[in-house]
Amino acid sequence: MKPDFLKGVRFADLTWAGAGPFSTKIFSDFGAEVIKIESSVRLDSVRTGGPFKDRRFGVNRSGYFASRNTGKKSVVLDLKSEEGRALVFDIIRKSDVISNNFGPGAMDRLGLGYDAVRAVKPDIIYLSMPMYGEDGPRAEMLGVGMTISAVTGLMWSTAYGPGDPVGPGTHYPDHAANPYHAAFAVLAALRRKRLTGEGMKIDLSQVESTINFIGTAFVAQAMTGEEPPQASNASGEMAPHGIYRCKGEDAWCAITVGSDAAWAEMARLMGEPRLADDTRFASTAARIGNREALDGIVTTWTSACEAGEVAERLRQAGIPAARVANSRHLVENDVQLAGRGYWQRVEHPELGNSLYASPPYQVDGERVELSRPPLLGEHTREVLSLLLGLDEARLDALETSGVFK
């Protein structure tokens, strides 16, 4: 299905890079008109960041950009020019939402600060999502997603053990907490606008948003006064609980055993039923206390078997387990994702028939079909003509004077 649930909602979308466009993509995927206003002089960093089709650079060849911008329209305007800015204001006048993820003050410098926008569109929903918020002593700190992991405690807590932090291997806050907290806030603002007729300013500090994503750690710290443990893959409530080496190169299986009965079942599967009665492992507390010995025994078993086979046998016995999947496995071999039609291919003039993850749910029993991402500036003339009513002569004049860049 190509849902039209958000038909009639329009964005003037100035977001770029990872987190911002990921939050507006969910709107275009559900039928909103998301007008991505970008520049061919200062390109969106994911257009230039790759991976690229055939490993060949091109502003329309980045798969990363494609995955964050499905179904959007691209309008190229020189925001530093008088005329370019005037056109942006004309688009804003006809939009419900204006979105950006620039650093603090950047929108003001472009003449697009909240007050300036509200002056022309009093009921605007104005989304900003700078790293640390709009103001304050560290507002000017520069960061990438991993910096957000660092200053929130997520990096410290993603660790192999006490004092040995590693951090998430991706810019994780950019791909979950921040885009979707932002999208949720915009959806709430849209409902409030329907109730009251009023707009709203949303100042999403990506640090504050990410702290909520690990909010349970903060409440635990507040209740106990203690730093949450750097627990690795282990759990304070279960054992075995970990990622175990399997047969083959860099092959792993995650296993969690939640009860004595499950442990007895696993012991039987390992061909060592006596382990269930071994006093070192007879209760959860005992298994946690003797974790090292326990993990050694489990590893002896898993490292002789294929990861998929370990997982399947444990699942059949009612024990949670899964191969640690990499991207290739997910795309080529994961029967569950394939069985639910999770992957889609979408035609694109430069990317060819490339692969996309569906929105991670089915709606009324169907997949949300994605529309391809826009070429740079593909919709400039279309939007200015259909939305703003500019005629061909005017568009030609603007093009000649270099406003479309």
Next chain:
Amino acid sequence: MAALRKPKQPQPYDGMRILDLTHRYGVYAGKLFADLGAEVIRVEPPDGLPDRAALPNRDPRFAFLNANKKSIVLDFGDPRAEARIDALVSSAGAVFIERDGPLYDAIGRLRAANPRAVITAVSPYGMTGPLADAPASDLVLQAAGGIAWMSGRIEREPLALPFSQATMVGSIYAATVTAIALHHAEATGQGHLIDVSVQECIAHSLQNAIQVWDLEQRISIRGGEGTRDATEDIFPCRDGFVFLASPLAVGNSWKSLVAWMVEAGHPSGKIFSHERWSSREWRLTREAREEFRTAFTAFSTLFDKEEMARQAIARRIVMGPASRISEVIDDPQLAHRDFFTQVEMEDGALVRFPGAPFKLTPQVWATARAPALGEHNASVKELSS
């Protein structure tokens, strides 16, 4: 720290009732709605939804994820409860259900009771497919969805993310798609059924790993060798760790960093002025990583986190402290923004909670403590009718 008051301004989800029968992977979704004004009611069997049994009293996870919700008790096994369930569903805009919890197998009935409602079903692997009934846990879903593969050191096992991230990712996708479906359902009177797979939610959060495989047939892997610049990592300083990112492509971060070392007369400044550090390709190699780590650590361990943060801001270097949780609560920026809030527990004790994930103007966000089992039985009229 801000005290909590119900905002005077109308809240976005005023007048919206949501029934919440989640107990694990969907629990945070209801909190997001409740803190913006929805009446979110946990509908629980007499001994509570499974999370009450799994988590001890006043468990911080329960307290945070269920903040601001109500709780009522219904004996789902009692035939007399059926009319009450129908009346409740009929009064709700949305119903969250979850696998291994009540009403997950009663979707037809829920939809018949209220065709205008959005029914959101959260489950580890989705409602269909060969693993629809497979046992799961947070760690296992992080493995099955591909995020566990992405973290850790290459010589060690993959490392999952802490603090129940399968719950957080599953919940935030469930919340946003439910809000979208509500937008449509309220406008048209047409309800929807949403089938959220937590595995798919995790697989949707892998940065660009899927495209890297599809377009370049490379598998993104933990450790970042071959993909991450030598400078992009966590490094020790005098009193802990900092995270640094100074690849050549990121503004002046690299130039400023080297200039700082040279200015300080530190020998590492000379090492990094060598021309091979202007090669992007070389900076991706193991050799570069090792050389950078040794020489940068010799410099970074001269300073504490506070000084590193100050210098990073002044010199426009992409660098920040890798704070402990108990240090984040004293972060000067968060203090300036009065971010943390206080929630009054049943016994009157005030506990520090994270503030809003987004700062809204007008201010329409507020939270409150999680409910005791059945605390709101008397105030929900569909229970007595």
